[in-house]
Amino acid sequence: MNSRWPLRLTVAISTAVAALVLVVALFNTKLDAPTVALGLLLLVGVLLRSKVGPVKAVLDHVVCIALLLLSGPAATVVVAVLLPLTQDRRLPLMRRVFNGAQAVLCAAAAGFVFVRTGGVRGDAVLDAPGQATVSGFAAIVTWLSVNAALMCMVLWLDRGGTSPLTFLRKVAVPTVLPMTGYGLLGVLLAVVWIGGLGIVAMFLVVVPLVVARWVLSLYEAERNAQAATMRAFIQVIETKDLYTRGHSERVSAGVGMLGRHLQLNEDRQLALEHAGLLHDVGKVGVPTRIIQKPGRLDDTEMDAIRLHPARGVELIGNIPFLEEVKSAVLHHHEKYDGTGYPAGLAAENIPYFARIIGIVDAFDCLTSTRSYRPARGVEETLQILLQDRYTHFDPQLVDAFVEVIRQDGWRAAATDQPAPDGSVRATIDHDDLSLGTAGGASGSAAGPDA
Amino acid sequence: MATAEGADMRRLGSGIVVVVAGGILGIIGLALTVRRGITEWPYAVTFGVLVAIGEMLQFRLDRTRNRAPIATSAALGYVLLRPPEVSISPDVAQVIAVTGLATLAGVLPRMVAGLRWDLVVSSRRMLSVAAAAAVFAAVTPSDLYWDTTWTSAISLTGAMLLAVLTAAAMDALVGAGQATEKFNQPFPAALRDETVVATRIGMAMAISGVLLAIGTSLLGLWGPPLVAIPLFLTQFAFRRFASAQRTYRTTVRSMARSTEIAGFSSPGQNARTAQLAVALGYDLGLTPARMEALEYAALLSGVGQLALADPSPGGASLLRTREERQRAAAIGASVIERSGVLDHVAEIVRHSNDPYRQGRANNSDIPIESGIVNVALAYEQLVGEGTGQSPDKAMESIGLGIGAEYDPVVVESLRRVIGRGFRF
Numbered sequence: 001m002n003s004r005w006p007l008r009l010t011v012a013i014s015t016a017v018a019a020l021v022l023v024v025a026l027f028n029t030k031l032d033a034p035t036v037a038l039g040l041l042l043l044v045g046v047l048l049r050s051k052v053g054p055v056k057a058v059l060d061h062v063v064c065i066a067l068l069l070l071s072g073p074a075a076t077v078v079v080a081v082l083l084p085l086t087q088d089r090r091l092p093l094m095r096r097v098f099n100g101a102q103a104v105l106c107a108a109a110a111g112f113v114f115v116r117t118g119g120v121r122g123d124a125v126l127d128a129p130g131q132a133t134v135s136g137f138a139a140i141v142t143w144l145s146v147n148a149a150l151m152c153m154v155l156w157l158d159r160g161g162t163s164p165l166t167f168l169r170k171v172a173v174p175t176v177l178p179m180t181g182y183g184l185l186g187v188l189l190a191v192v193w194i195g196g197l198g199i200v201a202m203f204l205v206v207v208p209l210v211v212a213r214w215v216l217s218l219y220e221a222e223r224n225a226q227a228a229t230m231r232a233f234i235q236v237i238e239t240k241d242l243y244t245r246g247h248s249e250r251v252s253a254g255v256g257m258l259g260r261h262l263q264l265n266e267d268r269q270l271a272l273e274h275a276g277l278l279h280d281v282g283k284v285g286v287p288t289r290i291i292q293k294p295g296r297l298d299d300t301e302m303d304a305i306r307l308h309p310a311r312g313v314e315l316i317g318n319i320p321f322l323e324e325v326k327s328a329v330l331h332h333h334e335k336y337d338g339t340g341y342p343a344g345l346a347a348e349n350i351p352y353f354a355r356i357i358g359i360v361d362a363f364d365c366l367t368s369t370r371s372y373r374p375a376r377g378v379e380e381t382l383q384i385l386l387q388d389r390y391t392h393f394d395p396q397l398v399d400a401f402v403e404v405i406r407q408d409g410w411r412a413a414a415t416d417q418p419a420p421d422g423s424v425r426a427t428i429d430h431d432d433l434s435l436g437t438a439g440g441a442s443g444s445a446a447g448p449d450a
Numbered sequence: 451m452a453t454a455e456g457a458d459m460r461r462l463g464s465g466i467v468v469v470v471a472g473g474i475l476g477i478i479g480l481a482l483t484v485r486r487g488i489t490e491w492p493y494a495v496t497f498g499v500l501v502a503i504g505e506m507l508q509f510r511l512d513r514t515r516n517r518a519p520i521a522t523s524a525a526l527g528y529v530l531l532r533p534p535e536v537s538i539s540p541d542v543a544q545v546i547a548v549t550g551l552a553t554l555a556g557v558l559p560r561m562v563a564g565l566r567w568d569l570v571v572s573s574r575r576m577l578s579v580a581a582a583a584a585v586f587a588a589v590t591p592s593d594l595y596w597d598t599t600w601t602s603a604i605s606l607t608g609a610m611l612l613a614v615l616t617a618a619a620m621d622a623l624v625g626a627g628q629a630t631e632k633f634n635q636p637f638p639a640a641l642r643d644e645t646v647v648a649t650r651i652g653m654a655m656a657i658s659g660v661l662l663a664i665g666t667s668l669l670g671l672w673g674p675p676l677v678a679i680p681l682f683l684t685q686f687a688f689r690r691f692a693s694a695q696r697t698y699r700t701t702v703r704s705m706a707r708s709t710e711i712a713g714f715s716s717p718g719q720n721a722r723t724a725q726l727a728v729a730l731g732y733d734l735g736l737t738p739a740r741m742e743a744l745e746y747a748a749l750l751s752g753v754g755q756l757a758l759a760d761p762s763p764g765g766a767s768l769l770r771t772r773e774e775r776q777r778a779a780a781i782g783a784s785v786i787e788r789s790g791v792l793d794h795v796a797e798i799v800r801h802s803n804d805p806y807r808q809g810r811a812n813n814s815d816i817p818i819e820s821g822i823v824n825v826a827l828a829y830e831q832l833v834g835e836g837t838g839q840s841p842d843k844a845m846e847s848i849g850l851g852i853g854a855e856y857d858p859v860v861v862e863s864l865r866r867v868i869g870r871g872f873r874f
Binding site for chain 2: 123126129130132133177178181182184185187188191192194195196197198200204205207208211212214215216218219222223224225226228229230231232233235236237239281282284285287311314315316318319320321
């Protein structure tokens with residue numbers, strides 16, 4: 001509790017300063033048409049809110065920049081205080097108060113820079129278009145900088161889930177370009193308004209924003225459809241074997257945990273999760289009678305199993321994934337000492353993603369129930385992985401994985417699993433077989449207790 | 451996709467007409483402009499560059515054609531320029547000349563780089579831009595300009611909207627004509643699809659063009675970046691969406707191929723069935739959304755078999771009992787349903803093996819797409835690679851099942867499609 005007082009103090013100070021600025025602004029504002037109309041537009045902007053957050057922020061931003069050119073800094077500050085009203089009501093009160101103060105301070109700073117750089121307003125904009133554009137641009141940049149600085153300060157004081165660096169990397173940097181670019185529409189809105197169209201300008205300039213929102217939501221929908229379809233696809237393939245059900249999704253979750261620990265960038269993180277999900281798709285090409293055959297497999301049957309990575313690549317080869325996804329699917333059964341399949345690659349020659357998936361694949365297999373043996377405990381399995389460093393797995397990645405699991409835990413795979421059942425006709429899982437004879441996992445590959 | 455491109459090759463018929471019309475228009479415009487001399491060349495260059503860049507960055511959003519929204523917006527923006535900043539608005543001939551040259555300048559690098567380019571789409575833009583220019587010139591008095599009064603601003607905006615509306619209508623008409631020819635879609639259905647596109651993407655491009663024109667008329671060369679930069683950002687988002695869409699489509703196709711790898715169907719069988727189903731869907735005038743579901747359903751109609759124990763020899767599911775096929779369809783539908791995003795596809799697959807008499811004849815809830823997939827599967831079984839009957843013979847045996855096994859409407863459509871020369 002005590003550790004939160006610097007945060008509270010900061011919020012209190014910013015709110016006080018913002019309130020002071022607001023009072024000064026109120027005395028300098030006259031309620032003209034742009035102020036009223038754009039203020040209303042901001043409130044209506046709630047309707048534009050969607051899961052794709054940035055667009056809402058863009059609208060606020062555009063409206064405030066336009067007001068700066070139409071009615072001046074004071075009116076902008078007054079309207080900016082409306083912003084938190086349009087925010088999600090479920091946010092805690094302190095956040096909403098601070099957001100209001102933040103908006104006022106951003107508007108005040110942007111207004112200050114706008115005036116200092118010689119920004120003009122009203123009809124003068126058309127006489128000095130270059131000046132108006134440049135000052136408008138400076139105001140946009142100021143707004144974004146002050147906003148980011150305040151956010152970083154609060155996150156730093158809060159010491160909560162997100163660090164300022166994460167915020168800068170994940171939120172500020174990717175959005176700075178779109179926010180600056182779309183901010184120019186604010187300047188345009190003001191120009192079109194002054195050019196004689198008045199309030200009609202609002203309806204014209206909102207169109208590009210609505211389109212931007214539409215595109216973002218289309219993209220999100222497509223991404224979700226993609227993920228959902230791949231999961232359904234995997235489930236079809238897993239219908240062949242009761243006991244491996246859910247394996248691919250768990251591996252995907254596991255490699256996701258490890259990937260975040262290794263701080264992959266967003267694209268590679270997603271690619272790794274896809275690769276984890278799809279690593280066994282090639283099993284669809286292995287005849288069901290081999291997958292369901294009881295007891296040990298003979299050599300030709302093992303050969304059929306060994307084909308599944310290649311079958312997997314054949315199947316997903318056309319999907320424009322990163323190349324790493326395909327190489328991971330192909331090589332996820334390689335071993336660190338070079339005794340795996342299909343290529344017998346060793347050590348660093350095994351693709352990075354394949355080494356990651358190999359570890360999580362083995363881990364999930366050992367912690368899951370098979371018809372011929374019960375599930376192992378998490379700690380016991382981690383010991384097995386640690387013993388098999390250098391023979392099967394990349395030692396550094398194993399260490400990282402063990403650390404992640406010990407830290408974050410593993411959602412018990414065993415919850416909705418069938419109990420081991422000697423009467424079920426099932427073969428020894430190929431992932432069990434991939435753990436060789438030398439390491440600690442050999443016991444698990446001994447097959448049904450005969 | 452293969453269907454559309456195959457059709458592209460075979461029937462460039464109306465495309466040639468559009469390209470020739472656009473070309474002639476361009477040459478006349480160029481000749482007139484050269485004789486009279488160009489007015490306000492900084493604006494001509496700026497908008498020309500925008501059109502060229504837009505053309506260079508064209509991308510394929512849906513399966514039918516490439517799009518270059520920035521090029522269209524920039525060309526329309528150039529059409530609608532008025533004083534005060536632009537002292538003389540460009541006349542119709544100059545608009546056509548600038549758009550034409552810029553288009554060529556944008557397409558050339560794509561040709562050199564071996565990227566996909568489409569002169570027909572570019573020529574369509576020439577035609578609609580010329581129409582917009584003619585209308586705008588006709589309805590705007592020469593003394594009407596941006597004098598910051600409400601009356602002239604509102605009349606200018608009205609004239610602009612009329613002009614871009616003309617361009618959109620022109621483009622929709624030409625587009626519908628082309629779709630009718632290319633995909634054998636009924637003209638009203640094609641016009642409906644084109645109008646839907648025009649009210650969404652078309653409106654966005656048109657309003658962007660209007661804003662570009664207003665901004666430039668009022669601010670001079672400070673105007674174009676204010677609109678163009680947001681436009682580029684949106685186009686970037688669009689391209690990202692288009693690539694996500696491609697990934698998704700190939701994922702569904704790969705999912706369909708899993709039955710081939712598992713030995714339940716012969717290589718290419720799903721793709722051939724889908725190709726025929728799409729041709730039938732066009733012939734029956736389905737909307738684009740339903741066409742997409744139909745294609746996926748035809749591709750995925752066999753996934754239920756993966757849950758069955760042994761592959762059938764040669765993948766010929768006609769050889770199985772009806773109960774088995776219906777069970778496989780039900781399993782497939784429940785699997786597809788599990789994805790949560792393909793419910794309509796699941797519905798089609800569920801009934802894709804129901805005979806007409808026990809299905810659609812008495813239950814209007816079953817979509818016609820199920821009947822289409824049913825007929826496409828049967829025809830592919832008879833004619834596809836393995837068995838290789840002649841189309842006439844296959845048509846005859848399918849005709850025997852009309853009304854009992856197969857939906858009469860779909861069989862009639864199949865007769866038309868085969869009669870027009872459809873081959874796998």
